[in-house]
Amino acid sequence: MRLTAGSVALALLVAAPFAAAQLGPNYKCDPATCKLPACYCASTQPPVANPPQFLMLTYDDSIQAAVWPQAQALLNRKNPNGCPVKATWYTQVLYSDPYLVSQWYAQGNEVADHSVTHAPIFAGTYAEVEGMRKWANEYAGIPLGKIKGFRFPYLNYTTDAIAMLAKMGFEYESSMASGTGDMVWPYTLDYGTVNDCLGTAPACGKELNAKGLWEVPMYSTTGPNGIAQLMDPYNLPTLDAPQSPEQVTANYRTTFDAHYAASRVPFGVYLHPTWIGKSVPVGTAANPTATQDGTPKAAAVAAFLDYAMSKPDTWMVTASQMVEYMKNPVPASQLAAQPYMSCTPNPAPPNTICNGLAGDAAAGNAAPETCNLVSGSFRSCYGCPAEAPTLENPSPPTTSTRKRVPTTCDSLWWDPVAGTCLCTADSCKYTDTARPVNLDPASLNAAAANGTTPAGGAANNGTTTPAPGDKQAANSAASVTVTNAMAAAAVGVLAAGFAAW
Numbered sequence: 001m002r003l004t005a006g007s008v009a010l011a012l013l014v015a016a017p018f019a020a021a022q023l024g025p026n027y028k029c030d031p032a033t034c035k036l037p038a039c040y041c042a043s044t045q046p047p048v049a050n051p052p053q054f055l056m057l058t059y060d061d062s063i064q065a066a067v068w069p070q071a072q073a074l075l076n077r078k079n080p081n082g083c084p085v086k087a088t089w090y091t092q093v094l095y096s097d098p099y100l101v102s103q104w105y106a107q108g109n110e111v112a113d114h115s116v117t118h119a120p121i122f123a124g125t126y127a128e129v130e131g132m133r134k135w136a137n138e139y140a141g142i143p144l145g146k147i148k149g150f151r152f153p154y155l156n157y158t159t160d161a162i163a164m165l166a167k168m169g170f171e172y173e174s175s176m177a178s179g180t181g182d183m184v185w186p187y188t189l190d191y192g193t194v195n196d197c198l199g200t201a202p203a204c205g206k207e208l209n210a211k212g213l214w215e216v217p218m219y220s221t222t223g224p225n226g227i228a229q230l231m232d233p234y235n236l237p238t239l240d241a242p243q244s245p246e247q248v249t250a251n252y253r254t255t256f257d258a259h260y261a262a263s264r265v266p267f268g269v270y271l272h273p274t275w276i277g278k279s280v281p282v283g284t285a286a287n288p289t290a291t292q293d294g295t296p297k298a299a300a301v302a303a304f305l306d307y308a309m310s311k312p313d314t315w316m317v318t319a320s321q322m323v324e325y326m327k328n329p330v331p332a333s334q335l336a337a338q339p340y341m342s343c344t345p346n347p348a349p350p351n352t353i354c355n356g357l358a359g360d361a362a363a364g365n366a367a368p369e370t371c372n373l374v375s376g377s378f379r380s381c382y383g384c385p386a387e388a389p390t391l392e393n394p395s396p397p398t399t400s401t402r403k404r405v406p407t408t409c410d411s412l413w414w415d416p417v418a419g420t421c422l423c424t425a426d427s428c429k430y431t432d433t434a435r436p437v438n439l440d441p442a443s444l445n446a447a448a449a450n451g452t453t454p455a456g457g458a459a460n461n462g463t464t465t466p467a468p469g470d471k472q473a474a475n476s477a478a479s480v481t482v483t484n485a486m487a488a489a490a491v492g493v494l495a496a497g498f499a500a501w
């Protein structure tokens with residue numbers, strides 16, 4: 001295996017416009033009882049008057065050298081407070097380079113969970129979700145409490161898996177598509193979901209047992225012929241004959257303008273960075289080494305981001321920043337003052353240790369170790385494993401003398417050689433209270449039964465929420481037939497010869 005091609009979920013087609021005013025069949029959430037910060041009802045209306053316009057750029061799959069340049073290039077812009085914009089990477093273990101994962105985190109971006117193997121058709125099992133936490137913590141130094149969100153590979157989720165995420169202490173999930181009629185602000189799933197309600201999705205209108213778990217919907221854009229599109233829209237209508245870069249930019253702009261002019265529902269740009277590099281592997285059995293120049297696609301996205309960021313009060317944030325905002329929403333004029341929007345940690349972390357920031361090796365300081373494994377090579381500040389990570393053993397033991405990040409220090413300040421925390425100010429002190437990793441799925445139920453509070457965010461003990469009343473079912477847009485995100489996601493992986501993960 002080589003650290004080359006990225007993962008590919010086909011660009012998705014989502015719900016076409018529908019006119020129902022009611023949000024989701026059976027959705028019944030009373031804002032008088034569902035109150036912030038723990039609970040928030042789905043709504044197309046902003047949580048406060050004059051909200052900012054949020055824009056979330058997210059990447060999916062492995063963080064590796066082959067896709068790093070194009071992922072970094074789109075971040076070269078500033079928020080209204082002058083700070084670099086931030087993005088979220090839904091990270092899988094397989095083929096990721098832990099050192100780059102550390103670096104992504106050290107830049108202030110978000111590392112979220114996207115399973116260990118990304119294996120089709122369903123990678124939302126306990127082992128997949130928990131294995132990524134273990135690996136990211138031990139080999140990339142990401143504090144467990146900073147791994148707050150999950151996105152299901154292929155966006156394939158189940159009601160059980162969503163309940164599991166809540167029990168595991170995740171703060172949010174982000175796999176549900178939102179289109180015309182269900183363009184809602186992020187909300188908690190206490191009373192079920194209002195997204196993916198059409199077609200064959202199993203979750204809408206059902207009890208989710210996911211009290212306090214935020215849904216950060218994936219916001220679709222309107223593409224050619226009014227078709228809604230979700231991920232990698234530059235590959236539509238087909239990979240061989242995609243829209244022109246100008247069309248892609250224009251489609252993004254049109255939908256963005258609609259959000260901006262109306263209630264400023266957040267906007268999303270959802271990419272697999274593998275498609276936007278200089279040399280995208282698109283090999284087939286007949287032509288295994290074929291490549292495609294993805295830079296016009298990257299330029300189309302960049303042109304849109306330039307446009308969006310030129311609009312006053314538009315902020316590019318991580319999904320976690322978005323959730324922080326929802327817990328305590330403020331008008332746009334007050335966003336810059338919110339602590340979660342600050343540029344860099346204060347004090348700034350040292351850059352003389354292997355903490356993911358630049359400049360380590362040149363200064364004679366600790367560089368990552370290079371790990372040559374049967375699966376290929378990767379780098380880690382925290383030592384090499386003796387063997388390649390697998391689903392069964394996502395974080396094999398190391399013989400390195402490097403010290404792993406303890407729960408009492410954020411890796412930004414951790415010196416893995418000396419094993420000391422270099423934070424001396426109160427403002428950088430960190431104690432991780434997240435639920436410890438436990439690869440035994442039974443531990444989840446045991447912990448809940450013991451009354452342990454899972455950490456990372458919501459205190460959720462798996463209590464069943466009242467079943468939503470069903471008297472509104474008659475209002476559901478049952479007659480509308482469209483392809484929903486999950487059904488479309490089923491097509492999953494494309495092109496023979498193209499490594500799919």
Ligand SMILES: *[C@@H]1O[C@H](CO)[C@@H](O)[C@H](O)[C@H]1NC(C)=O
Nearest residue numbers: 443444446447448449450452
């Ligand atoms: C739950 O409590 C029991 C009895 O005190 C203990 O043996 C067990 O290890 C605990 N389980 C967890 C996951 O904390």
Ligand SMILES: *[C@@H]1O[C@H](CO)[C@@H](O)[C@H](O)[C@H]1NC(C)=O
Nearest residue numbers: 448449450451460461462463
């Ligand atoms: C679980 O949470 C509910 C409400 O949040 C609370 O009433 C109940 O006592 C909790 N149960 C345990 C075992 O912590």
Ligand SMILES: *[C@@H]1O[C@H](CO)[C@@H](O)[C@H](O)[C@H]1NC(C)=O
Nearest residue numbers: 121122154156486487489490
């Ligand atoms: C999702 O996973 C389930 C197994 O949990 C499988 O039966 C189903 O076909 C998958 N759906 C899609 C859309 O891939």
Ligand SMILES: [Zn+2]
Nearest residue numbers: 060061153154
């Ligand atoms: Zn993926």
